[in-house]
Each structure stands twice: as structure tokens, then as C-alpha cells.
Amino acid sequence: MSQLCVLLAWALLAQLGLGTGEEDSACCGPIVPRKEWRALPSRCIQELKLPVRYVVVSHTAGSSCDTPALCRQQAQNVQHYHAQTLDFCDVGYNFLIGEDGLVYEGRGWNTKGDHAGVTWNPISIGITFMGNYMERSPPPRAIRAAKSLLACGVARGALLSNYEVKGHRDVQQTLSPGDQLYEIIQKWPHYRE
Template structure:
């Protein structure tokens, strides 16, 4: 009896953290580090759902510090969320997902919630994926590129993206240097990329 109680308690979220979101854990897809795992703060956003499937994926970079291990990337996720919420006054971290150079995918707003990554015209019709780091002078680690491409393929497989979805760099939509010159150059060779 005690054993089952311990198993049940281990499955419950830590007080003050959001429970894992099963809709962000799609079968046959790469593992995603859930908000509860990187100790994200609860969102203060109204739950505005994306009208799925969406036609666009917008790739950006955070232009901040890179991270190369799960511990570094989890801390960087908390830093980004704190900057977005406390400094910029936003209701949550802006992106749907973030990619670390540890090769892992980190849940931001997830598959179905409108992000705040590319402005009011593009946010409701796109999934925002941001690479953690600054990629003006160097490209992300190959495992980070593979993680992002795997996440996008997962979205297509599960109907989050239209079959003819288009990938765009942040700079294709807004006046910005994001996703950085080196990442942008790599992005232009991806399937489904359209300027």
C-alpha cells in the first residue's frame, strides 16, 4: 500500500508548478522538456488557442546566452521567462518551443497556445520556435538543428502543421537580425523554407 502511495505522489506536480501537459507529448515524437521539468512559472496568459493546423513555422534565436547541458538550458529557460514576464511585462515566455544546444526541446507555450514571438499578424497563424543563443557569428550545434527539424516533423505528423507548411526566419517577417546570420543561412536549406 505504501509503495503505491509513493508512486502516486511522485507523479503529482510540485506545488506551484503546472502539471505536465499531455497534449505536448505526442506519440512517436521527440521528448520535450516540460514546463514543470524546467520549473517554469505558471502562465498568466488567457488561453488563446491556435487555430490548428497552422501554415507557418517561424524560427528565431533568443540572442542571449547559449546553453550546452540540460542544467544550463533549464536555467536559461527560467531566465528567458523571467525577462519576458518581469522585464517586458508579457504574460508568459513568448515562444511555443525553444531549442537548446544540448539537443533538447523545451516547452514554452506548447503546440496549441498562441505565442508572442512575431507580432499580432503572425502569432495566431504560426508556431514559434526559438534557438537559445546568439547565432550571428556561429551556427547552432548540429544536434540542436536535428531537434528542431524533428519537432517540426512531429507537428506535421500530428496535424499541428498543414501538409504544405512553410518555414520562415524571423527576419523574413519583421525587421530584425534574428535568427542570426549563421542560423538563417542554415535555415534556407531546410525543406519547406520559404523567404
């Protein structure tokens, strides 16, 4: 039943013309745009030089969300923490993945993130899974959403076709993306330690 809800949500977004703007290729699934999750305006100005070679996968280590309403709220919470507490110019990630199976636009494809340190931020896309995945795995629909996003990145020229996936712990001293999610991404064909 929840899979049907996700498909209906995607269909509704597409029908309303949301998440299917010029920034998305025709082959990309819908991405929930910033205005739809009520993001605060971004103060970021540094662009990424596309295409990038690396994708850094993390988790927020906070609350998970499994409905669009809860994920919108969680994306707002993450942005508030990053922008208000950490004084970032915006939410630190390029994209956020919800357990509802949807992708939420963070800084998007073109803007440098604040997700993996000064060495990796200018040369990677940061994708985070909203939740804590130390002791449990994200649901399959969230994994599918992330894989679809990566294919979209290649299709639209934001990622090199031979891109490399890194776990957050591969590039910084952290437990992110959590033991269970880390085990999953290590099996992805583009994963490189």
C-alpha cells in the first residue's frame, strides 16, 4: 500500500508540474523542489564545476520520515540546523532522500555543498538519507530513489558516467552514513572506498 502512495505522490507531482522543471531531464523521476518543502532562501553563491566525479552518501543521523508531510518537515529541520545553528549558507546537502521514496532538492546539481569537508565539497554531490542508519536500513523505496537520482545525474551531465560513490566515513572521520546504509552502498557498482 505504501508503494502505491509513493507512486501516486510522484504522479501528482508530475501532473502538477512540480519537480519536473527545466532542471530535470525527461528521464529523471520527480524531485521535490525547494519551494514545495518550503525551504528558506539560499544564500549560497559557489557553483560546482560539472560534471563531478564523486558522490558522497551520508545520513542525517536524526529523525526519519516516511510520508511526504513528515519528510518536508524533516528537510526544514535539517535546513534550519545547518543555516541557523551552523551558519551555512543553506542546507548542506545537494539532495535529501526520504523514507517516503522521494528526493528532496537541497542545493541541487549546480551549487557546492557543505557535506564532506573542504577537500570533497567542491568536487562532489552530497546525498543524504534522512534518518539514522546505524542499526537499521532505509526502506527499498529510499534506495531506489537514490539510485534513480544518480542515473538522473549522469543523464543530465551533472555526474560523469564513471562517477564514484563514497560513504561519508570514507572521506571524513564520522560514523555516517551509518553501518547499515554503508553496507548497502558498498555493494553499488560505482562504490569506491
